[in-house]
Amino acid sequence: MSVKAEPGPGDIRRTGASKPLVEVRHLKVFFPIRQGFLVEREVGRVHAVNDVTLGIEQGETLGLVGESGCGKTTLSRAIMRLVDPTKGSIRFRGEDITEAGRRRLEPMRREMQMVFQDPFASLNPRKRVGQIIRMPLRLHGAPRDEAPDRVRELLRRVGLHPEHANRYPHEFSGGQRQRIGVARALALEPSLIVLDEPVSALDVSVQAQIINLLDDLQDDMGLTYLFVAHDLSVVRHISDRIAVMYLGKLMEVSPAQELYSKPIHPYTSALLTAIPIPDPEANRRRGRVAAGGGGTPRGGVAVVGGEPPNPVDPPSGCVFHPRCPRATELCREVEPPLARYRGGHLAACHHPLNVSREETVATTRDPSSPLSAGDVLPDGAAAEGSLGTS
Amino acid sequence: MSSGPLLTVRDLGVSFTAEEGVVRAVDGVTFDLLPGEVLAVVGESGCGKSVMAMTLMGLTRFPNARFEGTAHYKGLELIDAGEEELRRIRGAEIAMIFQDPMSSLNPVMRVGEQIIEQIQAHEGVPATEARERVAQLLDRVGIPRARDRVDAYPFELSGGMRQRVMIALALSCGPSVLIADEPTTALDVTIQAQILHQIQSLRDETGAAVILVTHDLGVVAEIADRIAVMYAGRIVEQGTVNAIFYDPQHPYTWGLLGSITRVDRARPERLPAIAGLPPSLADRPEGCHFRPRCPHEFDRCRDVPPLVARIDGDDDHLDRCWLPVEEKRERREVRPGEIGLGRKPGAAAA
Numbered sequence A: 001m002s003v004k005a006e007p008g009p010g011d012i013r014r015t016g017a018s019k020p021l022v023e024v025r026h027l028k029v030f031f032p033i034r035q036g037f038l039v040e041r042e043v044g045r046v047h048a049v050n051d052v053t054l055g056i057e058q059g060e061t062l063g064l065v066g067e068s069g070c071g072k073t074t075l076s077r078a079i080m081r082l083v084d085p086t087k088g089s090i091r092f093r094g095e096d097i098t099e100a101g102r103r104r105l106e107p108m109r110r111e112m113q114m115v116f117q118d119p120f121a122s123l124n125p126r127k128r129v130g131q132i133i134r135m136p137l138r139l140h141g142a143p144r145d146e147a148p149d150r151v152r153e154l155l156r157r158v159g160l161h162p163e164h165a166n167r168y169p170h171e172f173s174g175g176q177r178q179r180i181g182v183a184r185a186l187a188l189e190p191s192l193i194v195l196d197e198p199v200s201a202l203d204v205s206v207q208a209q210i211i212n213l214l215d216d217l218q219d220d221m222g223l224t225y226l227f228v229a230h231d232l233s234v235v236r237h238i239s240d241r242i243a244v245m246y247l248g249k250l251m252e253v254s255p256a257q258e259l260y261s262k263p264i265h266p267y268t269s270a271l272l273t274a275i276p277i278p279d280p281e282a283n284r285r286r287g288r289v290a291a292g293g294g295g296t297p298r299g300g301v302a303v304v305g306g307e308p309p310n311p312v313d314p315p316s317g318c319v320f321h322p323r324c325p326r327a328t329e330l331c332r333e334v335e336p337p338l339a340r341y342r343g344g345h346l347a348a349c350h351h352p353l354n355v356s357r358e359e360t361v362a363t364t365r366d367p368s369s370p371l372s373a374g375d376v377l378p379d380g381a382a383a384e385g386s387l388g389t390s
Numbered sequence B: 001m002s003s004g005p006l007l008t009v010r011d012l013g014v015s016f017t018a019e020e021g022v023v024r025a026v027d028g029v030t031f032d033l034l035p036g037e038v039l040a041v042v043g044e045s046g047c048g049k050s051v052m053a054m055t056l057m058g059l060t061r062f063p064n065a066r067f068e069g070t071a072h073y074k075g076l077e078l079i080d081a082g083e084e085e086l087r088r089i090r091g092a093e094i095a096m097i098f099q100d101p102m103s104s105l106n107p108v109m110r111v112g113e114q115i116i117e118q119i120q121a122h123e124g125v126p127a128t129e130a131r132e133r134v135a136q137l138l139d140r141v142g143i144p145r146a147r148d149r150v151d152a153y154p155f156e157l158s159g160g161m162r163q164r165v166m167i168a169l170a171l172s173c174g175p176s177v178l179i180a181d182e183p184t185t186a187l188d189v190t191i192q193a194q195i196l197h198q199i200q201s202l203r204d205e206t207g208a209a210v211i212l213v214t215h216d217l218g219v220v221a222e223i224a225d226r227i228a229v230m231y232a233g234r235i236v237e238q239g240t241v242n243a244i245f246y247d248p249q250h251p252y253t254w255g256l257l258g259s260i261t262r263v264d265r266a267r268p269e270r271l272p273a274i275a276g277l278p279p280s281l282a283d284r285p286e287g288c289h290f291r292p293r294c295p296h297e298f299d300r301c302r303d304v305p306p307l308v309a310r311i312d313g314d315d316d317h318l319d320r321c322w323l324p325v326e327e328k329r330e331r332r333e334v335r336p337g338e339i340g341l342g343r344k345p346g347a348a349a350a
Helices: A073-081 A102-109 A129-139 A142-158 A163-168 A175-186 A204-221 A256-263 A266-274 A278-287 A330-334 A357-361 B049-054 B084-088 B111-122 B127-140 B160-171 B189-206 B216-223 B239-244 B251-258 B325-331
Strands: A022-035 A041-056 A061-065 A085-093 A112-115 A190-197 A225-229 A240-244 A249-255 A340-342 A346-347 B007-018 B022-033 B040-041 B067-074 B094-097 B177-181 B210-215 B226-231 B235-238 B333-335 B339-340
Touching: A022 A073, A022 A204, A041 A073, A073 A225, A085 A163, A102 B160, A112 A175, A129 A142, A129 A163, A142 A163, A142 A175, A163 A278, A175 A204, A175 A346, A190 A249, A204 B251, A249 A256, A266 B189, A278 B216, A346 B127, B007 B049, B022 B049, B022 B067, B022 B235, B040 B049, B040 B216, B049 B067, B049 B177, B049 B210, B094 B160, B094 B235, B111 B127, B111 B160, B127 B160, B160 B177, B177 B189, B189 B210, B189 B216, B210 B216, B216 B226, B216 B239, B216 B251, B226 B239, B226 B251, B235 B239, B235 B251, B251 B339
Parallel strands: A061 A225, A061 A240, A112 A190, A190 A225, B040 B210, B040 B226, B094 B177, B177 B210
Antiparallel strands: A022 A041, A022 A085, A240 A249, A249 A346, A340 A346, B007 B022, B007 B067, B226 B235, B333 B339
């Protein structure tokens, strides 16, 4: 849209590549809360997605991570145009679909498919697997006689037997059902698949199977994934970039590996320390302690206390400040913009972690910053450890 | 009582008669629970871990259920105890924290009343005193403004807060055994960390023993003292945390440990997964149940391997695998700090 002198948030992997497949600009999705008898008044708004700018490149996997209620699902649904945005724009292949009606959306819906979290609730229990997978084909007018072959091929593709087409969903385990959900999403050969917590309901050993399957399918078919998850351990294996969301806003956007070795935002760091490591010795060494839960930090990494605040009335300034161990007066007053660090790593924090003074001073305000954010970039003083980073 | 086990379970078996045949959910489960320890029961969904835990509380006495074996708690036999006796034990001596705090609290009853109900069922405490105790309990499990929250309904609280109420409810009568069935599965990671810390510090304060039923090995590594790994109704391996994590003996444990993603390590090209699916409990393979998924299967696996100590000098580390110890150590794939399912020698490395 604007002059492309400065790389946008989506240009990390393929600089100079064509336009991102999906582009979201300053997107806001608010849900009104109405109350009253006879005449309903709007008494408040749930700020589900609050000014998010994000691009997804063709062929990449973007991991979208945050705790429940952070707006990640609403954002992914808004991209699919399943909920209507309040403000901002959504582009798919460069075309603005923010206001597109049913007829204009239909050809695009072929290209974006979804895999849902709950493999038990997302498959019609009264339909045979074959019918379930055939449905999108039928809706989009595929010739009837081709369908059975296509269904068999899709089932094979996701690692099920073609004969399974005649069974009902209840005859399958959770992992197998999720494979059916993937086969259904693949039926129309989409370019984008939104995966909304596709493995959260599955056992660990089965999770790995599904992640590997998704990986293979992406390699073979050049798919683009938006992978939504509530914790950072799962997305890591599949993502090229990861966006961390909190209370409707982006906290950090980073190349996948760097997020784990060098989390800049204290919230990301909190999410990482909260994940228990399946290694008793390493856990003891890490000396994790809970803050706010009655424990006293004894030199270990503090686990963030408290809970996310109510999105009806988000805190002023940085939305994470009430739970943040590094919060200062500045954080309470001024919303931090998304600062661009080396390697296309973005973080919205006044007191960044794991970066040197030089790096901090060299940051620029990324154009994807929320419009309400201030102009104050981190000045590097905090990075020197005056707040106790050692 | 100080040194002996609190709870002694021997050859516990639970089967249900269902349409598809007899579902053997728990088979020959034997373990001791020592005072003050956290015993983690680990396994995938459908391995029988929850049925086992609920059976100890007498919560699986359905008309189609059959029980075998014994579970002794302070001289009382739990498996065939009468309803009256069980009522005295439940909540007061052995308390349970359920997985889903949304559905395990009564939605139309204030949380305080629900806890007061339990206290008064076991102790003749006047209402005002019980109420005071509830406020203290809620405060202790980390609920802010606890005194106000006594009168809150469950829907007014977040998931994490509700789980804290569940913990307060479980602790209200000072139990000596706490059974926590996936207490953090429904919660966000930051809240999960808080709840685990809470359970741990309560164990330290009250000295209650905890049976933690979970599928999350990360959680286990963090708070368990001993681990029992269950597969298809049986305990396949049992030992101290360090033994299970650093010298696992059963190939299923190897696979389980191998398939967890670790955020503190470089990511592998492919996630190691255990091929295949757990068997149906109504139709389990003969011999070792893990046989069809195990790359190390050999003739002997057609016989059921007993759960015995197989390592010299470690009588607490038990497993059900016929492979000789030396062979196991050779075959499992150990990279620094990581363990994989391994391959049968001779099989080409892909």
